[in-house]
Amino acid sequence: MTASKHPGSGSPGPLGDTGEVRVENTGTYPLVRPPVIEAHDVWKTYRNGSLEVDALRGVSFEIRSGEYVAVMGPSGSGKSTLMHILGCLDVPTSGSFFLAGEDVSAMSEEELAHVRNRRIGFVFQQFNLLASMSAWRNVELPLLYAGVERAERKRRALEALERVGLDSRVDHRPGELSGGQQQRVAMARALVTDPDLILADEPTGNLDSVSADDIIGLLADLHRSGRTVVLITHDADVAEAGGRTMRIRDGQLLEGEPAGSGAVGR
Amino acid sequence: MNVLETFRTGLEAVVSHRLRSALTVLGIMIGITAVILTVGLGEGAQQQVSSQISALGSNLLTVTPGSTTSSEGIRGGFGSASTLTVGDATALSSRVVAPDINAVAPATTVSDSLVAGTTNWTTTVVGTDPSWLTVRGRSMTEGRFIADHDLATRADVVVLGATTAQELFGFRDPVGQTVDVAGQPMSVIGVLNTVGSSSSSSSTSSNPDDQAIVPLTTASALLFGGSSRNSVSQILVQATSAGTLSAAYQEADAELLSLHGITTAASADFTITSEQQVLSTATSVDKTLTVLLGGVAGISLLVGGIGVMNIMLVSVTERIREIGLRKALGATPRVIRRQFLVEASVLGSVGGILGAGLGLLGAAILPHFISDKITISPVATVGAIVIAIGIGIAFGVYPASRAARLAPIDALRSE
Numbered sequence: 001m002t003a004s005k006h007p008g009s010g011s012p013g014p015l016g017d018t019g020e021v022r023v024e025n026t027g028t029y030p031l032v033r034p035p036v037i038e039a040h041d042v043w044k045t046y047r048n049g050s051l052e053v054d055a056l057r058g059v060s061f062e063i064r065s066g067e068y069v070a071v072m073g074p075s076g077s078g079k080s081t082l083m084h085i086l087g088c089l090d091v092p093t094s095g096s097f098f099l100a101g102e103d104v105s106a107m108s109e110e111e112l113a114h115v116r117n118r119r120i121g122f123v124f125q126q127f128n129l130l131a132s133m134s135a136w137r138n139v140e141l142p143l144l145y146a147g148v149e150r151a152e153r154k155r156r157a158l159e160a161l162e163r164v165g166l167d168s169r170v171d172h173r174p175g176e177l178s179g180g181q182q183q184r185v186a187m188a189r190a191l192v193t194d195p196d197l198i199l200a201d202e203p204t205g206n207l208d209s210v211s212a213d214d215i216i217g218l219l220a221d222l223h224r225s226g227r228t229v230v231l232i233t234h235d236a237d238v239a240e241a242g243g244r245t246m247r248i249r250d251g252q253l254l255e256g257e258p259a260g261s262g263a264v265g266r
Numbered sequence: 267m268n269v270l271e272t273f274r275t276g277l278e279a280v281v282s283h284r285l286r287s288a289l290t291v292l293g294i295m296i297g298i299t300a301v302i303l304t305v306g307l308g309e310g311a312q313q314q315v316s317s318q319i320s321a322l323g324s325n326l327l328t329v330t331p332g333s334t335t336s337s338e339g340i341r342g343g344f345g346s347a348s349t350l351t352v353g354d355a356t357a358l359s360s361r362v363v364a365p366d367i368n369a370v371a372p373a374t375t376v377s378d379s380l381v382a383g384t385t386n387w388t389t390t391v392v393g394t395d396p397s398w399l400t401v402r403g404r405s406m407t408e409g410r411f412i413a414d415h416d417l418a419t420r421a422d423v424v425v426l427g428a429t430t431a432q433e434l435f436g437f438r439d440p441v442g443q444t445v446d447v448a449g450q451p452m453s454v455i456g457v458l459n460t461v462g463s464s465s466s467s468s469s470t471s472s473n474p475d476d477q478a479i480v481p482l483t484t485a486s487a488l489l490f491g492g493s494s495r496n497s498v499s500q501i502l503v504q505a506t507s508a509g510t511l512s513a514a515y516q517e518a519d520a521e522l523l524s525l526h527g528i529t530t531a532a533s534a535d536f537t538i539t540s541e542q543q544v545l546s547t548a549t550s551v552d553k554t555l556t557v558l559l560g561g562v563a564g565i566s567l568l569v570g571g572i573g574v575m576n577i578m579l580v581s582v583t584e585r586i587r588e589i590g591l592r593k594a595l596g597a598t599p600r601v602i603r604r605q606f607l608v609e610a611s612v613l614g615s616v617g618g619i620l621g622a623g624l625g626l627l628g629a630a631i632l633p634h635f636i637s638d639k640i641t642i643s644p645v646a647t648v649g650a651i652v653i654a655i656g657i658g659i660a661f662g663v664y665p666a667s668r669a670a671r672l673a674p675i676d677a678l679r680s681e
Contacts, residue, residue: 089594089675109671110598116674117596128591128678132282144271145596189595 035098036196036228037063037086042095044081044251055081057251058095063230065196068223070242071232078251080201083232087120087199088112100196117145121190123215125202127182129174129189136161136170139189146193160188164218180211187218191227198222200231204238216241272601276608286581287613293577294617294654295624297570301650302625303632303640304566308559310639315551325368325511326401327503327518328539329354349526349535351496352482357525358503359397364517366510371398372498374485380478381446382434389430390477391447393485393498401504402474409441409456416481420488424452425479428460433476447478450488503538515540563646570650571657574617578610578661582669589669590677602670603663610662614655622651 044056055078063069073079084090085097088104091112097104100119107115121142122128129138139157148156161170164184174182183203190198200219204212220241223229231242239245247254280287331349355372358364373394380387392398399411407428416423424447431440431454440454461474482498505514519531519538528534589602597605625647629640669677 084675087594089678090673110600113593113596113598116594122594124678128587128594130588130591132279141592142595144275145592145598145601147268150271 035062036065036067036100037061037230038096038098039085040096042085042092042097044078044085044090045093054251056085056092059248059251059253061246061253063228065228066223066226068220068229068241068243069231070239070245071230071248072234072236072239072245073248074234077248079232079234079248081251082248083199083201083230086197086230087122088116113145117142118193119196121193121195121198123183123186123190123198123200123203125205127174127179127186127206129182129185131174134171134173135166135177135185135188138174138185139192142189142193156192157188160192161185163191164188178211179207180214183207183211183215184218187215191222196228198227198229200229202233203231204233204235212238272604273608276605277612279605280609280612283581290574290577290581290613290658291617291620293573294570294614294658295621297566297573297654298618298621298650299625299628300570301563301566302622302642302647303628305559305563305643305646305650306625306629306640307638308555308562309641309643309646312552312555312559313641314639315555316548325505325508325514326540327505327511327515329501329503329518329522330537330539331497331499331535332537350498350501352498353496354522354525355395355498355501357521358501358518363521364514366506366513366517367503368506369397369400369504371395371401371502372482372500373398373502374482374497374499376485378448380430380434382443385434387430387433389427391485392477392479393482394479395482398479398502401502404461404474405459406456407459408439409454411456412479412481417483420483421481422450422452422484422488423455423481425456425458426454427458427473427475427477429473429475430478431457445478447480448488452480452484511540567650567653570654574614574654574657575661578658579665582606582662582665585666586669586672586677586680589666590672590674590680593670593674593677599667599670603667606666607659607663610659611655613662614658617658618651618655621654622647625650 039062040060042056042059043054046053046055059078059082071079071082081090085092088099088107092105095105099115102115104112104115130141136154136157139160140153143153143156158167158170161167164187166181166184166188169177169181169185174185177185183206186203190200198219200215203215203219207215216238219229219231223243229242231238233239329350350372352372355370358367359370371394373392375390375392377388378391380389380391394412395417396411396413399405406425409425411425412421412423415421424445426434426440426445434440434445435443440457443454444451445454446452458475458477458479486496503514503518505511515538519534522536522538523529523531523534526535592602593599626642629642633640672680
């Protein structure tokens with residue numbers, strides 16, 4: 001990736017090499033929706049001493065490009081584990097998992113880092129900003145690891161901060177920002193690489209309701225501009241923002257229910 | 267990510283964590299300074315001790331007349347017999363007979379009073395020959411020592427010790443002045459160097475700076491009147507080195523026995539005393555100091571190293587979340603390792619340079635406040651820097667490298 005593309009501009013994204021076409025979402029029903037994520041019979045087993053815990057028990061699903069999916073479930077249901085596997089932060093114990101057509105379970109550590117860098121933008125509950133760096137320096141980090149030039153990094157970081165409405169706070173450190181502002185910095189960091197998939201893990205969990213609405217609004221904006229968004233939450237109100245809700249319980253997926261205005265016909 | 271970016275990232279991490287970086291640098295710095303100063307103090311002490319020991323003249327043998335091992339129960343007073351002669355000294359100085367003997371000086375001593383004008387001073391008067399200067403390891407601060415022609419002509423000349431000259435002449439230049447030795451006017455031709463009373467050897471003279479040296483022939487004729495004018499009260503023998511001292515002892519013993527026509531060593535009419543005891547004490551002191559020094563340096567390095575290790579371990583451990591985040595954002599394990607390598611190298615080098623600087627500064631300043639000498643040991647200095655930086659890098663990179671291998675989510679979750 002050498003130049004930034006305005007999200008949803010209709011130009012071929014990083015998926016161009018697979019022959020797929022990203023289609024601008026005009027708010028009406030989309031045309032072709034190739035799957036961004038395909039999971040088949042994914043198991044994740046944690047071993048704690050002699051105790052084995054199956055966090056995921058044979059999960060299969062598809063998420064198509066441009067979808068806004070909310071993953072809902074009580075704590076301990078395996079939704080965080082699912083998110084870690086979706087984000088390539090962890091690998092499944094068995095089963096196959098394709099991200100943008102590529103088999104993640106067969107990837108080396110280096111390739112996984114590459115995929116995380118180019119294809120995924122993370123928003124964490126804990127913000128996970130580096131306290132010693134200013135807002136724009138935090139935002140430019142993924143570009144640093146993508147090998148983007150310094151001047152270009154700054155330009156794109158400032159652009160991303162402007163999108164989340166923080167252009168007046170670019171030189172502030174996380175400690176000088178409110179929780180909502182910090183999460184917006186994290187949002188800017190997630191979208192600065194123009195990723196295929198934005199993964200938000202309980203992004204509103206540590207925020208007051210006003211800031212939470214802000215973040216949900218931003219995610220909806222991103223979705224409207226053509227991003228694939230996966231939102232993990234235990235909050236039914238937050239989940240309503242998604243076009244489709246996947247319910248998870250005891251490591252297994254309940255029936256996916258299409259809901260809301262952004263629903264995608266399957 | 268290219269090398270320049272990696273370097274910049276590492277450097278920025280160092281600069282942005284000012285307190286932690288400062289503490290790390292301080293830890294490395296103190297470790298290195300401690301090693302340089304403790305080793306320097308130890309080496310300084312060792313040098314001081316060995317120089318004091320060598321000033322004792324540890325390769326010196328003293329031959330005195332009269333047996334101290336008589337089985338008859340009767341023995342003369344120390345040096346009372348007149349069995350040693352100038353001839354004995356000449357024989358011992360032969361390179362063929364005694365190859366391990368460097369120089370020989372016959373000497374006869376007596377306590378006498380010296381008079382210069384109205385000043386009277388009682389001191390030790392030594393009659394000897396020019397080799398005395400070599401054997402005793404002395405030098406002249408002024409004038410000249412007695413020479414062969416002084417002996418041949420029985421010249422009335424005297425060389426004074428520094429204290430003696432001071433007592434007799436005060437601040438006047440003694441050379442060229444006349445002093446009465448046992449009533450005989452003699453002209454002062456030189457003044458010996460000052461060695462200090464601490465360097466006093468086991469000779470009859472208690473203070474090597476307070477004595478008067480006259481030619482042996484002059485002394486025999488005018489002052490001493492021994493049973494034979496050729497007899498001397500001691501022969502000083504200098505071995506070629508401390509290592510050949512016992513060989514020189516054997517040679518002198520055998521030669522004197524044969525010269526005196528004595529067949530059994532038990533009935534020898536002379537005694538040879540060496541500084542062997544001093545020498546063995548000196549050797550053991552030297553060994554003790556070496557062991558002490560090694561221990562102190564080792565412990566300082568260990569303590570410094572552990573300090574550096576702890577700081578690096580703690581500083582990396584508290585950054586495992588940061589490592590997890592960087593990995594989540596796309597950093598490969600290699601990039602993480604390189605960043606921490608840069609950080610540890612920068613901290614290690616800065617700490618190393620500051621530590622070496624502080625150590626050298628301390629070594630230059632401290633001796634003005636304490637009486638001890640500090641000797642900079644290049645080996646210890648370089649070793650301390652290399653080890654401190656090495657430990658800093660090892661314990662900076664190793665835990666970071668382990669954290670970089672964790673699944674990003676495990677690193678992110680760590681507290």
